[in-house]
Amino acid sequence: MAEAERVRGVVARAKGAPVALETIVVPAPGPGEARVRVKACGVCHTDLHYKLGAIGDGFPFLLGHEAAGVVESVGPDVTEVAPGDTVVLNWRAVCGQCRACRRGRPWYCFDTHNATQRMTLEDGTELSPALGIGAFAELTLVAAGQCTKVDPSVPPAVAGLLGCGVMAGIGAAINTGGVGRGDTVAVIGCGGVGDAAVLGSSLAGARTIIAVDVDEQKLQWARDFGATHTVDAKQHDVVEAVRSLTDGFGADVVIDAVGRPETWKQAFYARDLAGTVVLVGVPSPEMTLELPLLDVFGRGGALKSSWYGDCLPSRDFPMLLDLFQQGRLPLDRFVSEEIGVGDVEEAFDKMHRGEVLRSVVVFP
Template identity: 65%
Template sequence: MAGIGAAVHTGNVDRGDSVAVIGCGGVGNAAIASAWLAGAARVIAVDISDTKLATAVEMGATHVVNSLATDPVPTIRELTGGHGADVVIGAVGHPETYEQAFYARDLAGTVVLVGVPTPEMKFEVPQLDLFGRGGALKSSWYGDCLPSRDFPMLVDLHLQGRLDLASFVTETIALDDVEKAFGRMHEGDVPRPVVVL
């Protein structure tokens, strides 16, 4: 729900919008799927893993950017006619990727931070850039989700065949394998393992 809500609730993605998602793990790919469902004209996936970018395409990304090989900011601007994306969703939570999101958005656009930073992280940008670029900077706590409203919506979308919830599960693991799965997630090997008891 965090990624889906980050796009539709916090970012207010609408039909025809351009959307960039930085970080294509489970949350980022949910944001991509949600932006596609909302009718975004262009959905740009940014990650350092070609495997995650391939999954992003399956979720609805129209363009992919491997940020190890290409600077995502000018690439996103180029893909959006030089303007920047209407909504940029940061699903990583690092200051570097938040800065990329800030500079990759359209002047009147919205940056949504759904990736959770650690307490010592700082985002530093010239205050004149904050003023001059306008738009909105928003944080998204669990996608601004309201379970009584959103969970039935997800079930309906799944039953209609418009949202394949099973595709968000990249592997199932036993409870004893949780630590190993966390290690693989930190290494970027697997976006979304699910514990099966």
């Protein structure tokens, strides 16, 4: 019978305070739960948002969620995975019972779930795991449905990327935006999620892919992932530039990977009539949007938000990793550096300065 284990994990104790390595207690898995030995975990902007108090005040947080690992043990009634399975962790474990799941749309599941038990500090203080995962630790406890089995031959630092940002971007293009062969696409914001949207658009066969950012390094990354054109938003009017590159019409699909009112408006007006806007960048709670309702009516089309790239992990993770292994999807280019678990605070600084696409914590 498995017992509670003590491991080191990255904890944010207070809003804006530096993160610290702390001893955490990981319970034995209960019914419907799995304990996973983490092999790699990407440093995502969402973790930084937790640290800064932009997602909630449930401190202390156990950070990390973009992870791959091996199932160590499972609780009663678990049939999806077994000890020894290589898995990517996902933060939207579908319930199979809600109205979205019953209608055959599980990627919209309205009752996703996490582990019932809480991991704690040594003094018993309950931790809030980032996105219900908490994987900046050698071991974590999740709902078994948060584990998606994948090919064990894929490097963990690559496989784990699908746990959040890369899946969000690829899915925003393919699943939410419905990018198809011959489409024109513009992507505003070319960090990890935006570049994944560029890559997804290229994979889907878009003929024109316009990358928009204020940082030349990020624009170069976008070119590497398949952007056919780039726009420096410091130098050019974004809407005019996108229209000029699409025969004056605007793009069929415009993806806002920033998530600010000003970038969303750029996306709205840079799309073609009856085109699609996809919001995948996450706004902060105080942001509001004002838009002439007649413009919404008159331009037609679709205004969408993309939750986790509207992905279904059991369908999308193995498929995308198959494409990676075939040499058709260069997911490894997102890994800027591999770091130790004690280097997360420095990785946040590099992320803030725009020096990396992804720093990935790798556990021995």
